[in-house]
Amino acid sequence: MTALRCTGLRRSFGALTAVDGVDLAVEAGARHALIGPNGAGKSTLFKLVTGTMRAHAGRVELAGRDVTRLSEVARCRLGMSQTMQHASLFPSMTAAETVALAVQRHSGERIALLPRRRPAVAERAGELLAEVGLGDRRDVRVPALSHGERKQLEVALALACRPSLLLLDEPAAGMSPAESARLVALLAGLPPEITVLFVEHDLDLVFSLADAVTVLHLGRVLLSGTPDEVRASEEVRQAYLGAGRREELFPT
Amino acid sequence: MLVSVLNGLAIGSLLFILAVGLSLVFGMMDVLNLAHGALFLGGAYLGATFSGSWGGFLAAFGIAAVGGLVAGALLSLMTAPLRRRSHLDQALLTLGVAFVVAELLIIAFGDDPLSAAAPPALDGSVTVLGAVYPTYRLVLIGVGAVLAVAVYLVVERTRVGALVRATVADREMVAAVGIDNRLVTTAVFAVGSLLATTAGVLGGPIYGARPGLDATVLILALVVVVIGGLGSVRGALVGALIIGQVDTLGRVLLPELASFVLFGALALVLVLRPQGLFGGPASVGAR
Amino acid sequence: MTAVDAPAVPGGTPAATPRAPRGRAGLLAVAVVLVLAAVPFFLAPFATTTLTRILVFALFAVSLDLLVGVTGLPSLGHAAYFGAGAYAAGWVSINVTAQAPVPLLVGAAVGAVAAALTGWITVRSAGVFFLMLTLAIGESVQQLANTWDSVTGGANGLTGVPSVRIAGEPLTNAGFVYWYVLAVFLLGFAIVWLVARSPFGAALRGIRDNEPRMRALGYPTALYKYGVFVLAGGVAGIAGSLLAAQARFVALSDLGFLTASFALLAVIIGGAGSLWGACLGAALVILIRDALGPSLDGHGTLVLGVVFVLVVYLLPRGAAGFRLPRRNRS
Numbered sequence: 097m098t099a100l101r102c103t104g105l106r107r108s109f110g111a112l113t114a115v116d117g118v119d120l121a122v123e124a125g126a127r128h129a130l131i132g133p134n135g136a137g138k139s140t141l142f143k144l145v146t147g148t149m150r151a152h153a154g155r156v157e158l159a160g161r162d163v164t165r166l167s168e169v170a171r172c173r174l175g176m177s178q179t180m181q182h183a184s185l186f187p188s189m190t191a192a193e194t195v196a197l198a199v200q201r202h203s204g205e206r207i208a209l210l211p212r213r214r215p216a217v218a219e220r221a222g223e224l225l226a227e228v229g230l231g232d233r234r235d236v237r238v239p240a241l242s243h244g245e246r247k248q249l250e251v252a253l254a255l256a257c258r259p260s261l262l263l264l265d266e267p268a269a270g271m272s273p274a275e276s277a278r279l280v281a282l283l284a285g286l287p288p289e290i291t292v293l294f295v296e297h298d299l300d301l302v303f304s305l306a307d308a309v310t311v312l313h314l315g316r317v318l319l320s321g322t323p324d325e326v327r328a329s330e331e332v333r334q335a336y337l338g339a340g341r342r343e344e345l346f347p348t
Numbered sequence: 349m350l351v352s353v354l355n356g357l358a359i360g361s362l363l364f365i366l367a368v369g370l371s372l373v374f375g376m377m378d379v380l381n382l383a384h385g386a387l388f389l390g391g392a393y394l395g396a397t398f399s400g401s402w403g404g405f406l407a408a409f410g411i412a413a414v415g416g417l418v419a420g421a422l423l424s425l426m427t428a429p430l431r432r433r434s435h436l437d438q439a440l441l442t443l444g445v446a447f448v449v450a451e452l453l454i455i456a457f458g459d460d461p462l463s464a465a466a467p468p469a470l471d472g473s474v475t476v477l478g479a480v481y482p483t484y485r486l487v488l489i490g491v492g493a494v495l496a497v498a499v500y501l502v503v504e505r506t507r508v509g510a511l512v513r514a515t516v517a518d519r520e521m522v523a524a525v526g527i528d529n530r531l532v533t534t535a536v537f538a539v540g541s542l543l544a545t546t547a548g549v550l551g552g553p554i555y556g557a558r559p560g561l562d563a564t565v566l567i568l569a570l571v572v573v574v575i576g577g578l579g580s581v582r583g584a585l586v587g588a589l590i591i592g593q594v595d596t597l598g599r600v601l602l603p604e605l606a607s608f609v610l611f612g613a614l615a616l617v618l619v620l621r622p623q624g625l626f627g628g629p630a631s632v633g634a635r
Numbered sequence: 636m637t638a639v640d641a642p643a644v645p646g647g648t649p650a651a652t653p654r655a656p657r658g659r660a661g662l663l664a665v666a667v668v669l670v671l672a673a674v675p676f677f678l679a680p681f682a683t684t685t686l687t688r689i690l691v692f693a694l695f696a697v698s699l700d701l702l703v704g705v706t707g708l709p710s711l712g713h714a715a716y717f718g719a720g721a722y723a724a725g726w727v728s729i730n731v732t733a734q735a736p737v738p739l740l741v742g743a744a745v746g747a748v749a750a751a752l753t754g755w756i757t758v759r760s761a762g763v764f765f766l767m768l769t770l771a772i773g774e775s776v777q778q779l780a781n782t783w784d785s786v787t788g789g790a791n792g793l794t795g796v797p798s799v800r801i802a803g804e805p806l807t808n809a810g811f812v813y814w815y816v817l818a819v820f821l822l823g824f825a826i827v828w829l830v831a832r833s834p835f836g837a838a839l840r841g842i843r844d845n846e847p848r849m850r851a852l853g854y855p856t857a858l859y860k861y862g863v864f865v866l867a868g869g870v871a872g873i874a875g876s877l878l879a880a881q882a883r884f885v886a887l888s889d890l891g892f893l894t895a896s897f898a899l900l901a902v903i904i905g906g907a908g909s910l911w912g913a914c915l916g917a918a919l920v921i922l923i924r925d926a927l928g929p930s931l932d933g934h935g936t937l938v939l940g941v942v943f944v945l946v947v948y949l950l951p952r953g954a955a956g957f958r959l960p961r962r963n964r965s
């Protein structure tokens with residue numbers, strides 16, 4: 097079953113076509129990495145998938161359902177959740193309050209207009225924080241968290257949305273090796289009901305976690321396959337080293 | 349019908365003079381100068397006080413011009429320490445200044461509305477294509493046109509103008525290149541404020557001077573700036589002409605709801621095309 | 636855009652979540668309410684009336700704080716709903732009945748409806764653009780009130796509003812009027828406070844802090860903003876009905892730019908987001924304008940303008956900001 101299928105996605109910014117006819121298929125339960133040199137269009141593609149940005153052409157299907165016309169909010173409700181590359185959080189809140197916001201949205205209950213005790217929400221928030229390694233930082237306000245901790249909080253937020261498809265934008269960027277290792281363990285330990293698609297620059301992390309890799313270059317898919325295939329590919333190497341030219345990489 | 353169109357052009361002319369400074373300041377510094385309307389009102393009171401003779405008119409004009417320059421420079425200096433904080437704080441600062449200025453004007457000129465007569469020789473009317481039309485308003489249209497050309501030449505053809513355009517397009521890049529903008533931004537603020545006060549003098553025969561006019565005029569200017577696009581001279585001109593017509597027609601057709609038409613126009617533009625007709629993408633969504 | 640650093644609220648980083656009044660804070664609140672209730676027994680009628688005016692303006696300021704401080708929507712046009720509620724309550728008192736709670740409910744309804752009509756498109760903008768739109772709304776509603784003089788009395792204002800009646804008896808005594816206003820104020824404040832502390836309120840603060848992130852979490856933020864906009868309009872309308880009951884006169888200026896700006900000033904002075912801070916700010920504004928004003932030749936507004944400028948420079952968090960750090964540094 098395909099958790100996510102993109103067909104012919106295109107998005108331009110004036111004269112620059114950042115994503116140029118991308119096809120992408122992510123199998124259910126996969127740990128799928130999206131890599132590519134700078135300027136490849138990874139961030140733009142990521143935003144087209146999450147719905148933050150409108151595609152100029154193409155389709156996005158989530159578990160077989162066409163979500164191309166749906167907003168980011170609607171896609172999240174359907175099971176897509178994301179972390180953001182620059183940890184994008186709530187400066188006036190503690191870690192626990194931040195996660196509680198996500199939990200309360202996806203708890204199935206209506207958001208109440210009057211204060212009420214919701215031990216279930218607080219408990220779940222605590223669980224998620226413990227899972228990502230922030231168990232003892234629950235009552236710390238976001239501005240006081242370190243960069244690595246904020247990235248961990250991002251993951252907790254994304255998990256709180258009960259996703260079927262988890263999208264991570266450079267989740268390990270700026271993390272120490274110990275933190276990265278913990279992140280890999282966390283992601284590897286996620287149940288198979290959650291499909292993971294992540295954009296990453298850290299190739300060691302990619303190859304230790306991913307079971308499928310798509311390489312993007314100049315807005316197009318250069319190669320999609322197993323980590324071994326990608327590692328062995330001459331074209332991919334050339335793309336990263338800059339030795340390949342567009343005509344050589346994408347023969348018409 | 350022709351009269352209405354000419355009225356629209358006259359108002360549009362006045363609005364251009366008023367709004368171009370606001371637009372450039374907003375585009376260059378992301379500072380929403382809420383005191384702009386109060387500056388106009390200051391000029392209007394000056395014009396009303398000295399109205400009736402050419403000497404008086406020119407005196408009012410001169411005082412307004414100098415006052416505007418000084419006020420603009422002061423405002424620029426006052427908002428400078430807040431540049432690091434949010435644009436909202438800067439806007440609120442100018443709001444406070446607007447109050448102080450408006451109150452000072454009431455202390456100086458009283459609560460009652462004042463009217464201003466056009467200077468002699470311009471206070472008659474002329475026959476245009478069969479319709480009788482006030483001379484002054486035609487002159488106003490002319491003045492606006494001349495000013496538009498002048499501003500265009502400065503912004504498009506001079507080095508200072510190039511610096512202004514560059515700052516509107518990408519402030520950080522200009523700073524990164526090592527150009528010290530402060531003098532230029534202060535100058536733009538000063539000249540923009542000068543235009544506001546002199547617009548007040550010029551607008552005297554049409555709007556008079558009364559408490560509350562500052563808010564009315566500020567909103568008109570804001571709508572023009574948003575529709576035209578922040579930081580764009582061309583946008584200010586096109587926006588002013590459009591709003592001049594819309595406002596004039598609105599007051600004729602729907603007097604009670606004329607302001608709502610403006611609100612509707614502002615809302616539509618902000619939602620559908622926030623950068624306005626000629627604004628660049630950098631100016632969208634100021635927070 | 637640096638998501639963590641950009642403050643959406645005037646004056647800097649927003650106040651943290653208002654916590655439950657535990658222990659000392661709770662006792663303080665009860666004590667304040669008791670003192671307020673006892674006021675007519677020890678203050679002269681003039682002072683009582685001033686305090687009444689403060690309570691009216693404070694409720695208005697609290698409704699604005701819900702928008703500005705809690706949700707991050709800086710409105711300069713909120714007086715439109717305050718004034719609309721005042722005019723509606725006044726008109727109903729004159730032409731239909733002055734029996735409580737009718738003018739009150741009418742004021743709330745008109746405020747909410749006016750907010751509903753103008754808010755749908757307005758909440759889709761942000762920051763200074765939102766500011767501009769609300770400015771335009773305020774101006775438009777004021778113009779409408781000016782031209783619709785058969786209902787509003789136009790430039791002369793709505794005069795001859797009868798005293799509010801409780802169970803048939805008109806409240807003519809300054810003390811009774813004060814208690815009526817105090818009771819409604821406490822009710823209105825309670826509503827806003829409860830909403831701010833609810834899960835909905837938490838979502839509003841999330842929107843204030845980082846709206847794009849909230850959308851990514853699945854919150855339909857435009858709907859939330861619209862909801863709070865209408866609620867704030869309704870509470871402002873309630874405050875407006877109190878104005879009509881207290882002053883028994885509604886003027887065009889009550890809808891205008893100046894009133895809206897003073898309310899914003901009150902919110903900022905008190906520290907946006909804390910709600911009770913807005914009440915303190917309102918007290919300061921009214922005291923300067925009404926009590927100090929006469930001794931300054933009626934130019935209290937000038938002083939307020941200067942205070943405004945100073946506040947923007949000097950107090951990034953307002954009076955309420957100084958207390959919070961104790962609990963929140965870990």
